[in-house]
Every structure is written in structure tokens, then in C-alpha cells.
Amino acid sequence: MAITNRTALITGATSGIGKTLACSLGNMGFTVIATARNMEKGEGLIKFFEENYPQHLGKIEILYCDMSSFESVQNAVKVFGEKHTHLDLLINNAGTFNRRLNLSKNNIEETLQVNLLSPLLLTHLLLDTIGSSPDGRVIFTTSLLHFGRINFNDIEGRKRYFSFNAYRQTKLGLILATRHLACLSKGSSTGYYSYHPGIVSTNLGSKSMKVFKFGLSLLGMSPQKGAETAVFLATAQRETLKSGEYYFRNKIKRSMPHSTNMKMANKLMEVSHQYLKDYIREPEGILWES
Numbered sequence: 001m002a003i004t005n006r007t008a009l010i011t012g013a014t015s016g017i018g019k020t021l022a023c024s025l026g027n028m029g030f031t032v033i034a035t036a037r038n039m040e041k042g043e044g045l046i047k048f049f050e051e052n053y054p055q056h057l058g059k060i061e062i063l064y065c066d067m068s069s070f071e072s073v074q075n076a077v078k079v080f081g082e083k084h085t086h087l088d089l090l091i092n093n094a095g096t097f098n099r100r101l102n103l104s105k106n107n108i109e110e111t112l113q114v115n116l117l118s119p120l121l122l123t124h125l126l127l128d129t130i131g132s133s134p135d136g137r138v139i140f141t142t143s144l145l146h147f148g149r150i151n152f153n154d155i156e157g158r159k160r161y162f163s164f165n166a167y168r169q170t171k172l173g174l175i176l177a178t179r180h181l182a183c184l185s186k187g188s189s190t191g192y193y194s195y196h197p198g199i200v201s202t203n204l205g206s207k208s209m210k211v212f213k214f215g216l217s218l219l220g221m222s223p224q225k226g227a228e229t230a231v232f233l234a235t236a237q238r239e240t241l242k243s244g245e246y247y248f249r250n251k252i253k254r255s256m257p258h259s260t261n262m263k264m265a266n267k268l269m270e271v272s273h274q275y276l277k278d279y280i281r282e283p284e285g286i287l288w289e290s
């Protein structure tokens with residue numbers, strides 16, 4: 001399928017699902033802005049793309065962005081805006097699964113910031129640009145691991161940290177944010193989608209518990225297979241997609257009970273506002289409307 005004049009920004013494109021996704025979309029004709037927190041890995045992505053996709057119709061550019069720093073997210077949007085006036089697709093894909101409680105550059109539990117708060121900030125800062133596309137799409141890479149609730153009394157797990165809990169809470173948060181954004185943007189030209197890639201053999205387990213690491217390497221499918229639903233959401237005819245929904249294997253999938261709880265979504269937006277208030281630009285836009 002050849003795609004022309006579509007620009008996509010993909011976070012976490014230096015490894016695993018994001019790397020495959022960037023290459024697949026670049027191959028089809030997208031101009032892909034791939035974020036990297038490690039510029040050497042970014043250059044490695046370009047080399048990999050040139051060597052493995054010689055017939056590519058589009059291109060990949062690298063943009064520095066460390067999702068564990070709100071200042072870095074702000075700066076990435078600034079640098080992006082100096083070169084590009086147009087964005088059709090944002091894929092919030094970067095993610096981490098930490099064994100221990102690590103703190104981000106902003107002194108926040110790292111999983112919460114990298115997987116949830118920074119994607120919300122990035123989405124907020126790019127929404128106007130995406131909104132000017134006649135077919136804007138925002139995709140969140142979430143996970144089947146999104147059961148339970150968000151523990152608003154200890155959202156960073158500072159009192160009691162459990163890596164699995166820290167991770168699944170951020171993925172639940174992304175599904176709630178997707179539904180919240182879709183509700184408040186009815187009738188607009190932007191669609192919001194979350195998806196589970198499946199169990200994929202990537203580097204995600206490398207910093208996590210041994211059992212998780214082992215599970216991913218033993219049971220995981222290839223990153224190519226794992227990227228399929230995101231490629232589908234990025235390229236399917238817009239009328240065939242439903243904004244706000246959670247997808248798996250190219251279809252809408254019923255998500256866990258709390259992930260449709262819009263009271264919890266509103267509370268999450270309030271809490272995220274507290275973390276992000278110094279970085280949000282005016283007007284605040286739909287993420288923080290109720």
C-alpha cells in the first residue's frame with residue numbers, strides 16, 4: 001500500500017515494536033519522525049531502514065526526546081515545529097517496565113512519567129498541529145495488562161512499589177485517556193485509538209522481573225507481528241475505525257471493566273494536570289476539559 005503526504009511522529013522507535021513500526025510506515029511512504037533518547041540508536045535505525053527497506057517510498061528522520069524529562073518533551077516539540085508544520089499521526093509507543101522504583105529527571109516514578117505523563121504532555125503539545133490534518137490520528141500503545149484501578153492514594157508506588165502494578169496502571173491510564181479524548185473531540189477531524197500489540201519478544205523485559213523477561217522471550221511473537229495492529233490503525237480507511245476504542249489484532253476488543261470508567265478518567269486527568277501544570281500551554285485544550 002503506497003501512502004503519500006502523511007507525516008507521523010513515533011516515540012520509542014529505536015527498538016522493538018516502534019522500530020518495526022517506523023520502518024513499515026517509512027516503507028509505505030510516510031515521512032516518519034522517530035524519537036530517540038539515544039542518538040546513536042537513532043542513527044542505527046536509519047541505517048537499518050536503508051539496508052532492509054531499499055525500495056522505501058517515504059523517509060525516517062530522528063528527533064531527540066527523553067520521555068523521562070518534561071523539558072525534553074517540550075524541546076522535542078519545539079525542534080519538530082521548526083521544521084514541520086504538518087502532522088497527521090502521533091504514535092505514543094515508548095514504554096518502560098522497571099523492576100525497581102526509579103525516579104525520572106523530574107523526580108517522578110519513571111514508569112508513570114515515561115508511559116503515561118509524557119505521552120499526555122506530548123499529545124497536548126501536538127494537538128493543534130494534528131488537528132489541522134483532515135485525517136489526524138493519535139494512537140497509544142497500551143497492553144492487555146490494564147486490569148484493576150488506578151491507586152490515586154499512591155500513584156507513584158512510593159509507599160509500596162510493585163513493578164507489575166506500576167506498569168499496568170499506566171496502560172490503564174492510556175486507555176482511559178484515549179476514551180476521554182475521543183469523548184471530548186466528537187465531530188473533530190482527529191481520532192484516538194489504543195491497542196494491545198500482543199506478547200512480543202522485545203527489550204521491554206530487560207529491566208524487569210526475570211519471570212517477565214523470560215515470558216516475553218519464550219512466548220513472544222516477532223516485533224513485525226506485534227506492530228501489525230498499529231500499522232492497521234495508521235492506514236485503515238478512517239470511516240472503518242471507531243475513535244476512543246481499544247484494538248487488538250485489527251479489531252475492537254472489549255477492555256477490562258475499569259477502563260471504561262469515565263469518573264476514573266476525569267480523576268486521572270486532574271492528577272495529570274497537577275504533574276504537568278508547569279508544562280501545559282494555553283489554551284489548555286481538550287485533555288483537561290471535563
Ligand SMILES: NC(=O)c1ccc[n+]([C@@H]2O[C@H](COP(=O)([O-])OP(=O)(O)OC[C@H]3O[C@@H](n4cnc5c(N)ncnc54)[C@H](OP(=O)(O)O)[C@@H]3O)[C@@H](O)[C@H]2O)c1
Pocket residue numbers: 011012013014015016017018036037038041065066067068093094095096114141142143144196197198199200201202203204205216220
Ligand atoms: N513487548 C510486549 O510484549 C508488549 C506488550 C504490550 C505492550 N507493549 C508496549 O509496547 C511499547 C513498545 O515496547 P517494546 O515491547 O517494543 O519494548 P522495547 O524494545 O524496550 O522498546 C521500548 C522503546 O521505548 C523507548 N524508551 C524507553 N524509555 C524511554 C525514555 N525514557 N525516553 C524515550 N524513549 C524511551 C526505548 O528506547 P531505547 O531503545 O533507548 O531503550 C525503545 O525505543 C511499550 O509501550 C510497551 O509497554 C509491549
